[in-house]
Amino acid sequence: MLEEIKYVKPDEIEARSMSIITGELENMGLMDDSWTEEEFLVVRRCIHTSADFDYAKNLYFSEDAVRIALEAIKGGASVITDTKMAAAGINKKRLGAFGGQVCSFMDDPKVAEIARERQITRSAVCMEQGARIPGRKIFAVGNAPTALIRLYELIKEGDVRPDLIIGVPVGFVNVVESKELICSCGVPCIVARGRKGGSNIAAAICNALIYQCK
Amino acid sequence: MLEEIKYVKPDEIEARSMSIITGELENMGLMDDSWTEEEFLVVRRCIHTSADFDYAKNLYFSEDAVRIALEAIKGGASVITDTKMAAAGINKKRLGAFGGQVCSFMDDPKVAEIARERQITRSAVCMEQGARIPGRKIFAVGNAPTALIRLYELIKEGDVRPDLIIGVPVGFVNVVESKELICSCGVPCIVARGRKGGSNIAAAICNALIYQCK
Numbered sequence: 001m002l003e004e005i006k007y008v009k010p011d012e013i014e015a016r017s018m019s020i021i022t023g024e025l026e027n028m029g030l031m032d033d034s035w036t037e038e039e040f041l042v043v044r045r046c047i048h049t050s051a052d053f054d055y056a057k058n059l060y061f062s063e064d065a066v067r068i069a070l071e072a073i074k075g076g077a078s079v080i081t082d083t084k085m086a087a088a089g090i091n092k093k094r095l096g097a098f099g100g101q102v103c104s105f106m107d108d109p110k111v112a113e114i115a116r117e118r119q120i121t122r123s124a125v126c127m128e129q130g131a132r133i134p135g136r137k138i139f140a141v142g143n144a145p146t147a148l149i150r151l152y153e154l155i156k157e158g159d160v161r162p163d164l165i166i167g168v169p170v171g172f173v174n175v176v177e178s179k180e181l182i183c184s185c186g187v188p189c190i191v192a193r194g195r196k197g198g199s200n201i202a203a204a205i206c207n208a209l210i211y212q213c214k
Numbered sequence: 215m216l217e218e219i220k221y222v223k224p225d226e227i228e229a230r231s232m233s234i235i236t237g238e239l240e241n242m243g244l245m246d247d248s249w250t251e252e253e254f255l256v257v258r259r260c261i262h263t264s265a266d267f268d269y270a271k272n273l274y275f276s277e278d279a280v281r282i283a284l285e286a287i288k289g290g291a292s293v294i295t296d297t298k299m300a301a302a303g304i305n306k307k308r309l310g311a312f313g314g315q316v317c318s319f320m321d322d323p324k325v326a327e328i329a330r331e332r333q334i335t336r337s338a339v340c341m342e343q344g345a346r347i348p349g350r351k352i353f354a355v356g357n358a359p360t361a362l363i364r365l366y367e368l369i370k371e372g373d374v375r376p377d378l379i380i381g382v383p384v385g386f387v388n389v390v391e392s393k394e395l396i397c398s399c400g401v402p403c404i405v406a407r408g409r410k411g412g413s414n415i416a417a418a419i420c421n422a423l424i425y426q427c428k
Binding site: 010013016017020021048049050051052054084085086087088089121170171172173174194195196197198199200203 | 224227230231234235262263264265266268298299300301302303335384385386387388408409410411412413414417
């Protein structure tokens with residue numbers, strides 16, 4: 001048995017996994033006819049990264065969000081994220097091929113200082129730093145609802161116009177509310193409605209988008 | 215509403231979240247009386263990081279695994295992991311206070327070279343590198359079943375005796391089988407049985423252990 005399962009190539013494993021997921025979505029009646037092919041690839045990668053089929057039910061795409069995101073990435077958009085884990089998981093080489101960078105400011109001592117002074121979270125400060133980056137921008141929030149809320153305020157104040165918001169913090173306090181704010185803010189977004197999400201889901205969505213860019 | 219949800223302190227949010235999780239576990243009849251207090255803290259942190267209550271059902275603890283892990287961490291155990299995302303998520307400062315380090319060899323060009331030459335995965339090579347680290351060792355596998363399989367072989371060949379294995383790769387191909395191998399290998403382990411897991415869960419389990427060490 002060991003020999004048998006040891007030498008399957010990573011590419012082959014991914015292809016087999018994706019095909020299993022598609023089959024089970026069909027069997028469970030979870031295949032949503034309203035998904036575009038591009039949206040489906042995002043849903044499937046979230047399930048691939050979590051083995052959690054709830055992502056077939058909770059992912060919200062604003063109109064044309066994926067198409068807009070692909071254009072942004074091809075145009076050199078950078079990804080700003082509130083977690084180091086998501087930053088570690090995003091395929092920086094593939095993103096970099098289009099000119100974009102992954103930026104997380106969580107370890108910046110200046111960010112910690114500002115957060116302390118103003119009594120807000122470091123994640124919220126990161127969104128402000130990200131808003132100042134020149135060029136196209138995708139915000140990927142996998143951890144802090146306070147980051148989504150600050151982003152919402154920056155948008156309303158006219159301080160930033162993201163190309164896309166990936167709103168997938170996970171948790172039990174203020175998470176659902178912060179995501180609903182983003183769904184209603186008039187900016188293209190991909191949101192995992194409800195409590196679920198996380199830095200792994202944020203990275204998976206980013207990668208699902210990046211891998212679709214040729 | 216914005217003002218109301220903006221200024222809850224991170225510590226306070228975590229405490230409220232944990233209390234919500236405990237309450238819901240009780241309401242759903244998922245509170246397992248066989249858990250020790252120490253095991254419960256691990257289960258709860260996995261749910262906290264994923265909002266997925268399945269972790270109340272799928273986490274397997276070998277006898278005394280958590281107690282052994284806490285002793286290992288206090289004794290300066292290092293954590294070897296197969297993913298950069300898990301490495302990014304583990305609290306290195308708190309672990310380092312006991313003398314341990316977090317080691318991931320995934321970016322080491324030597325690892326990539328060995329993997330190419332021997333036609334095995336980089337994750338499997340990482341386990342071999344980890345086995346050579348002196349001192350106490352916890353292996354935290356959040357991505358690759360091939361890492362768990364290689365670790366199993368190294369144990370059987372007498373090349374390593376981990377203090378603990380955290381076996382939580384996620385996926386659809388060979389994942390379930392590789393985890394069952396680890397459950398039966400005679401080494402203390404914490405395993406998410408079934409398909410679920412991931413680098414976020416690997417980091418959450420590590421942190422749940424680290425935070426229990428005084």
